[in-house]
Amino acid sequence: MAIKRSEFPENFIFGTATSAYQIEGAVNEDGREPSIWDVFSHTPGKIQNNENGDVACDHYHRYNEDVQIMKEIGFNGYRFSISWPRVLFSNQKKNQKGLDFYNKLVDTLLENNITPFITLYHWDLPYYLYEKGGWLNPDIALYFQDYAALMFEILGDRVKHWITLNEPWCSSYLGYFMGKHAPGHTNIQETIIAAHNLLRAHGYAVKIFREIVKDGIIGITNVVSKIEPAKESEENFQAAILVDEIVNGWFHDPIIFGKFPENAKGLFKQLGLEIPETDMDIISQPIDFFGVNYYTRQLVEYDPTSPYLYKNVEGILPKTEMGWEIYPEGLYDMLRKIHRRYGLPLYITENGMAGPDKLQNDIINDDYRVKYLEKHFEKALEAIEDGIDLRGYFVWSLLDNFEWEKGYSKRFGIVYVDYKTQKRYLKKSAVWLKEFLRK
Numbered sequence: 001m002a003i004k005r006s007e008f009p010e011n012f013i014f015g016t017a018t019s020a021y022q023i024e025g026a027v028n029e030d031g032r033e034p035s036i037w038d039v040f041s042h043t044p045g046k047i048q049n050n051e052n053g054d055v056a057c058d059h060y061h062r063y064n065e066d067v068q069i070m071k072e073i074g075f076n077g078y079r080f081s082i083s084w085p086r087v088l089f090s091n092q093k094k095n096q097k098g099l100d101f102y103n104k105l106v107d108t109l110l111e112n113n114i115t116p117f118i119t120l121y122h123w124d125l126p127y128y129l130y131e132k133g134g135w136l137n138p139d140i141a142l143y144f145q146d147y148a149a150l151m152f153e154i155l156g157d158r159v160k161h162w163i164t165l166n167e168p169w170c171s172s173y174l175g176y177f178m179g180k181h182a183p184g185h186t187n188i189q190e191t192i193i194a195a196h197n198l199l200r201a202h203g204y205a206v207k208i209f210r211e212i213v214k215d216g217i218i219g220i221t222n223v224v225s226k227i228e229p230a231k232e233s234e235e236n237f238q239a240a241i242l243v244d245e246i247v248n249g250w251f252h253d254p255i256i257f258g259k260f261p262e263n264a265k266g267l268f269k270q271l272g273l274e275i276p277e278t279d280m281d282i283i284s285q286p287i288d289f290f291g292v293n294y295y296t297r298q299l300v301e302y303d304p305t306s307p308y309l310y311k312n313v314e315g316i317l318p319k320t321e322m323g324w325e326i327y328p329e330g331l332y333d334m335l336r337k338i339h340r341r342y343g344l345p346l347y348i349t350e351n352g353m354a355g356p357d358k359l360q361n362d363i364i365n366d367d368y369r370v371k372y373l374e375k376h377f378e379k380a381l382e383a384i385e386d387g388i389d390l391r392g393y394f395v396w397s398l399l400d401n402f403e404w405e406k407g408y409s410k411r412f413g414i415v416y417v418d419y420k421t422q423k424r425y426l427k428k429s430a431v432w433l434k435e436f437l438r439k
């Protein structure tokens with residue numbers, strides 16, 4: 001029996017999500033200053049096909065058309081991020097033209113009965129702050145607080161749902177340890193410091209939010225993978241617990257319990273790493289929800305030859321174009337785990353897949369994405385029926401867009417973008433969603 005929208009709570013938010021650098025383009029327009037992703041994407045060899053976000057989906061100019069597409073599909077929520085270097089100059093003066101873009105976007109969403117959910121930071125750190133140390137400089141929390149306060153003051157009268165950071169694990173591990181993301185460092189000690197300053201910035205923003213937007217809610221979005229032992233053994237179970245603490249617990253526990261998870265902390269200390277723990281009181285200020293970005297599981301095995309005592313193992317399930325196993329069961333498991341451990345309301349702030357989408361005679365037959373969404377919707381509904389306080393689900397993503405180090409090679413959109421013409425085409429999955437959201 002196909003799942004129906006009417007099986008979800010009446011006030012459940014079904015939305016879609018994007019981020020500024022991945023869709024806006026107009027990187028040199030109206031005074032926008034460079035971010036670390038502008039510099040990183042223009043560094044030869046960093047991005048597949050040496051692509052960048054200079055034009056992307058040209059959303060800066062086409063936002064009205066894109067909102068109309070959301071309206072046509074029937075979404076009642078839209079999660080997007082603010083481009084920090086578009087709204088604040090390096091001299092700390094506000095960029096009114098940049099702010100006006102977001103004012104117009106918010107007003108257009110509200111006119112179309114679409115609730116805006118704003119992410120303050122989705123990785124595009126102003127480059128001048130990187131030159132001051134970026135996420136390695138403790139002062140970054142104060143810069144972030146000033147930026148957050150500006151956005152709360154400008155948009156807080158109309159926007160009541162806020163997310164401080166998107167996926168601090170990615171900002172720290174992909175940006176400072178694996179070198180795959182901006183700023184492209186490869187230092188585990190820096191990674192730990194950056195993670196701590198990201199959490200501090202989160203806390204400083206929450207603190208000022210309570211003073212400015214008294215009738216709004218604020219949370220943080222983490223990417224969560226279901227960590228499982230590749231083969232059942234005591235050692236592999238222990239490895240899974242450790243990895244779950246490193247990738248998931250490290251960015252949830254401090255916010256709720258005011259401390260880092262013990263096993264992971266013990267491992268890092270054994271490796272001689274400094275674990276900064278200042279401002280845990282600010283980091284652990286109460287928040288209103290966790291955003292959960294879910295894509296797949298991560299299979300691990302104990303590996304005594306690794307300094308981190310584990311290795312990743314390739315799974316056997318069908319995979320998306322990103323090489324990620326399709327594993328909807330993991331969504332249910334992680335919603336239940338996070339809800340039970342931390343007791344907060346949850347939003348699925350991202351879920352979706354990159355597919356081998358081909359435009360043929362103006363049609364994109366992405367049946368695989370329809371099936372993917374249906375299976376994950378079913379798990380979300382199962383979680384709600386089991387008493388988990390899940391309040392919304394945002395499809396990643398509205399449009400095909402700049403998939404970071406993969407450039408434009410991976411299409412996550414339910415709407416196909418022909419980057420040569422910037423024409424938008426509803427994929428079969430968007431048509432399916434349109435019908436689903438009406439039942």
Ligand SMILES: OC[C@H]1NNC[C@@H](O)[C@@H]1O
Nearest residue numbers: 019167223293350396403
């Ligand atoms: O990889 C797909 C998505 N994952 N979460 C963060 C987004 O910016 C990515 O495009």
